[in-house]
Amino acid sequence: xxxxxxxxxxxxxxxxxxxxxxxxxxxxxxxxxxxxxxxxxxxxxxxxxxxxxxxxxxxxxxxxxxxxxxxxxxxxxxxxxxxxxxxxxxxxxxxxxxxxxxxxxxxxxxxxxxxxxxxxxxxxxxxxxxxxxxxxxxxxxxxxxxxxxxxxxxxxxxxxxxxxxxxxxxxxxxxxxxxxxxxxxxxxxxxxxxxxxxxxxxxxxxxxxxxxxxxxxxxxxxxxxxxxxxxxxxxxxxxxxxxxxxxxxxxxxxxxxxxxxxxxxxxxxxxxxxxxxxxxxxxxxxxxxxxxxxxxxxxxxxxxxxxxxxxxxxxxxxxxxxxxxxxxxxxxxxxxxxxxxxxxxxxxxxxxxxxxxxxxxxxxxxxxxxxxxxxxxxxxxxxxxxxxxxxxxxxxxxxxxxxxxxxxxxxxxxxxxxxxxxxxxxxxxxxxxxxxxxxxxxxxxxxxxxxxxxxxxxxxxxxxxxxxxxxxxxxxxxxxxxxxxxxxxxxxxxxxxxxxxxxxxxxxxxxxxxxx
Numbered sequence: 278x279x280x281x282x283x284x285x286x287x288x289x290x291x292x293x294x295x296x297x298x299x300x301x302x303x304x305x306x307x308x309x310x311x312x313x314x315x316x317x318x319x320x321x322x323x324x325x326x327x328x329x330x331x332x333x334x335x336x337x338x339x340x341x342x343x344x345x346x347x348x349x350x351x352x353x354x355x356x357x358x359x360x361x362x363x364x365x366x367x368x369x370x371x372x373x374x375x376x377x378x379x380x381x382x383x384x385x386x387x388x389x390x391x392x393x394x395x396x397x398x399x400x401x402x403x404x405x406x407x408x409x410x411x412x413x414x415x416x417x418x419x420x421x422x423x424x425x426x427x428x429x430x431x432x433x434x435x436x437x438x439x440x441x442x443x444x445x446x447x448x449x450x451x452x453x454x455x456x457x458x459x460x461x462x463x464x465x466x467x468x469x470x471x472x473x474x475x476x477x478x479x480x481x482x483x484x485x486x487x488x489x490x491x492x493x494x495x496x497x498x499x500x501x502x503x504x505x506x507x508x509x510x511x512x513x514x515x516x517x518x519x520x521x522x523x524x525x526x527x528x529x530x531x532x533x534x535x536x537x538x539x540x541x542x543x544x545x546x547x548x549x550x551x552x553x554x555x556x557x558x559x560x561x562x563x564x565x566x567x568x569x570x571x572x573x574x575x576x577x578x579x580x581x582x583x584x585x586x587x588x589x590x591x592x593x594x595x596x597x598x599x600x601x602x603x604x605x606x607x608x609x610x611x612x613x614x615x616x617x618x619x620x621x622x623x624x625x626x627x628x629x630x631x632x633x634x635x636x637x638x639x640x641x642x643x644x645x646x647x648x649x650x651x652x653x654x655x656x657x658x659x660x661x662x663x664x665x666x667x668x669x670x671x672x673x674x675x676x677x678x679x680x681x682x683x684x685x686x687x688x689x690x691x692x693x694x695x696x697x698x699x700x701x702x703x704x705x706x707x708x709x710x711x712x713x714x715x716x717x718x719x720x721x722x723x724x725x726x727x728x729x730x731x732x733x734x735x736x737x738x739x740x741x742x743x744x745x746x747x748x749x750x751x752x753x754x755x756x757x758x759x760x761x762x763x764x765x766x767x768x769x770x771x772x773x774x775x776x777x778x779x780x781x782x783x784x785x786x787x788x789x790x791x792x793x
Contacts, residue, residue: 665768682759703778710770
């Protein structure tokens with residue numbers, strides 16, 4: 278049996294465990310939300326790759342930066358934006374898709390586990406090497422993995438971790454099809470179901486022309502301060518939307534303009550927005566800037582090179598929000614918006630996306646070192662712990678990420694992201710200064726020997742984050758594609774404790790972010 282390396286610090290992953298996930302009671306869903314799937318196998322070529330299609334040949338492949346999405350309906354796994362059914366060939370175990378799977382094909386029952394896509398309660402993905410990369414297979418019975426990739430060809434056990442995507446039109450599907458691109462779920466989502474309370478946003482920059490100017494729009498698709506029409510917004514699954522519509526507010530990956538559209542282009546940035554303190558944040562950062570135009574002050578997001586925004590004449594703006602009362606009956610999309618969206622269709626084949634969308638990587642190692650037990654090797658854990666104590670009981674945590682082999686043409690910047698534990702999640706502790714300092718490391722860690730006495734030398738200071746709200750003083754790091762990036766987490770105060778259970782859904786803890 279193929280055995281995976283320890284790589285994930287979530288509830289279902291154990292050090293050195295088989296990639297076969299144990300059985301659990303089925304929890305069938307009538308129709309799931311759209312979700313994407315990445316493959317995981319630490320130190321392998323498929324770690325953090327995506328499921329993909331190409332050439333419309335009916336096979337599922339493993340590739341980086343695919344925008345293929347799926348949904349589950351009556352136990353069938355289907356390709357989002359089409360009626361193609363995903364199935365396992367009963368003879369070769371290749372994972373394929375078709376409008377009409379052949380007789381005898383294994384098509385049911387697919388389901389979503391705690392973090393895995395599963396078939397009949399098991400996650401048995403296998404990546405088989407082919408001339409142009411890896412094709413995706415499935416060990417249907419979960420026991421005999423021999424010769425699935427061919428005689429003498431060794432496959433790679435692949436965890437199949439899913440994450441929900443926006444319920445938007447599926448023109449990013451790499452399966453050639455012409456479809457009505459809006460589902461009933463999208464049209465009915467009017468800002469009143471599974472969303473945050475509606476809120477207004479104003480710019481805050483004392484003494485400037487934009488002080489207290491409301492977020493607004495014209496009819497050109499751009500976001501302004503003080504334009505023709507003020508807007509109310511809401512957050513739906515990390516997506517910032519205009520209240521009363523399904524229009525998504527996003528950042529143009531090239532120009533850094535903040536815009537809105539029914540379906541943002543695939544290379545642009547539109548998650549994850551959040552509210553913290555009084556501010557509206559994107560990926561834990563507050564980087565809005567305003568540029569003066571004849572239509573008002575246009576809003577930009579200066580996540581990189583802010584001096585180039587507005588030719589160096591931009592006005593930095595904090596986005597402050599205020600909740601507004603919810604109408605007794607929720608506004609819905611207008612008839613014209615619904616008609617425009619519902620009739621929008623597109624035939625497209627996408628094999629390779631020129632730029633990555635937002636990619637979020639969890640740590641593959643989370644290892645504590647304790648001053649009170651200086652020689653003890655703890656190995657990777659499900660929990661992270663940082664303690665600063667004058668009594669000689671300090672605890673530090675080392676975090677490691679495997680960065681995919683991308684390039685600067687695909688990803689423009691890399692960042693660290695802290696997401697505070699949510700209410701009702703696993704137990705956590707945040708006391709003292711509630712601040713955690715992050716340092717790079719001079720040498721790579723060895724999980725089999727790492728202890729307080731053998732910890733690696735501390736490198737350069739990266740930044741500090743507030744464990745209660747996730748705000749970083751400085752979160753950007755050098756992108757080291759195809760390498761490991763490792764960090765040391767240390768309490769800032771004299772008597773601190775920050776502990777958390779690292780999970781993917783709901784997102785909690787310390788993660789790594791790549792931005793297009």
